[in-house]
Amino acid sequence: MTVSTTTVTTRQPSLWRNRDFLALWGGQIVSTLGSRTSATALPLLVLAITGSPSSAGLVAAAGSLPYLVAHLPAGTLVDRWNRRRIMLTSEVVAGLALASVPVALWSNLLTIPQLMVVAFAQGTCFAFFGLAEQAALPRIVPTSLLPAALAQNEAKGRGAALVGPPLGGLLFSAGRALPFLADAVSYCTAAVGLLFVRKDLQAERTVRQESLWQETTAGLRWLWRSPLIRAAVLLVAASNLVFQALALVLVVLARQGGASAGTTGLMFGIYGGGGLLGALAAGALQRRFSPRTVIIGVNWIWAALLPLLALTSNPLLLGVIGGASAFLGPLWNVVFGTYQLSLVPDELMGRVGSAAMTLCWGVLPLGSIAAGYLLAGVGPAGTVLILTTVMLATALAATVSPAVRHAPPLPSGP
Known part of the structure; x- marks a missing residue:
């Protein structure tokens, strides 16, 4: 009797064979690039039609205001409503808002209030x-x-941050309406990509008995009761505060070194290039190091790199040091994001995400304000040393945190 054996091999899942992810990701590459393009052109447009930096500041404030006032309620509604419809509606509404800019330009009807509404809607x-x-x-x-x-x-976001600004400047030079028209088209492209995502994007929902306020605060309560996620959010908020302040410090240091506007742009290009390289390497690096090593190690490396900025005013060296710091950011984000997506229950995903983003991004205006006062009071070198002290305290907090020291491995199951 002959016994026949058949070897069954299980094909490992691949991100590049995941049709739904590729449809979503591909559309978002175009949309994110479009957003970076129009974001660069928007202050240029305001200055071109008004010559007023304060008007440019008002438009910028209108664009950032939703990060503070909309994130918490948005998280609750994301958990209540159909996620696919939310995403499609967001792309269509943003596209229509951006399309109104070239229409108003061609009609000679463009106003600052309209640009503020467009920025807020986006x-x-x-x-x-x-x-x-x-x-x-x-x-x-x-x-x-x-x-x-x-x-x-x-990688998508970092790449867009690298390519979008010069593309926005180029398109604006060719025609004031072009960057906004391109962004409107990019939103339409992303909406079409969403139509090819076939999977159900949320689990079945139970009938809700809580009020909108109770549901919104449920995300904050869950986050605060999860030691690891709470520690990660606080660490991210602290580092965001430092690096938001650092952006202005770099500009002042570069000017002290006699950098032109073009050289300053090159400095930030090097900075952004470091982030892009880090994003490309993050997937492989997170498999080589434990999450505990990443969380603690990245913060200590940042604390070691920051004081180097006080030793030079050469814009290229400043860009290299900043790029080295930016290289580590994506690795940190991947570890934090994986924990968040794997530990948070599906029915709370939007609310916990909105609570985390509000805490992490809500410090950004504080970083900008602090940088201005510190630069005026103690100068760029003194500001760098103060930011280094904050970063040292953050690294120390990560090191002594029980939640971080006992962080579990990242999930590897299906």
């Missing part, structure tokens, strides 16, 4: 879409591929 749509996309990601890719998916999203 920021609000960004908040809703980002939370819905983050909450839907675990439904699109298996758990084992979440770090890789987050790394690709990091």
Whole structure:
């Protein structure tokens, strides 16, 4: 009797064979690039039609206001409503808002209030879409591929940050309406990509008995009761405060070194290039180091790099030091994001995500304000030393945190 044996090989899941992820990610590459393009052109447009930096500041404030006022309620609504519809509606509304700019320009009807409304609408749509996309990601890719998916999203954002500003400047030089028209088209492209995502983007919902306020605060309560997520959010908020302040410090240091506007742009290009390289390497690096090593180690490396900025005013060296810091950011984000997506229950995903973003991003205006006062009071070198002290305290807090020291491995199951 002959016994026949058949060897069955199981194909490992691959992000690049995941049709739904590729449809979503591909559309967002175009949309994110478009957003970076119009973000660069918007202050240029305001200054071109008014010559007023204060008007440019008002428009910028209108665009960032949703990050503070919309994130918490958006998280609750993302958990209540259909995530696919939220994402599609966000893309369409943002696209229509951006399309109104070239129409108003061609009609000679463009006003600062309109640009403020457009900026606010775009920021609000960004908040809703980002939370819905983050909450839907675990439904699109298996758990084992979440770090890789987050790394690709990091690369998408970092790449757009590198290419978008010069593209926005180029298009604006060719025609004031072009960057906004291009962004409107990019939103339409992303909406079409969403139509090819076939999977259900959320679990079945139970009938809700709580008020909107109770549901909104449920995300904050869950976050605060989770030691690891709470520690990670506080560490991210502290580092965001430092690096938001650092952006202005770099400009002042570069000017002290006699840098022109072009050289300053090159400095930030090097800075952004470091972030892009880090995003491309984040997927492989997170497999080589434990989450505990990443969380603690990245903060200590940042604390070691920051004081180097006080030793030079050469814009290229400043860009290299900043780029080295930016290289580590995506790795940190991948580890934090993977924990968040794997530990938070699906029905709370939007609310916990919105609570985390509010805490992490809510410090950004404080960083800018603090940088201005510190630069005026103690100068750039003194400001760097103070920021280094904050970063040292953050690294020390990460090191002694029981939640961080006992952080579990990242999930590797299906």
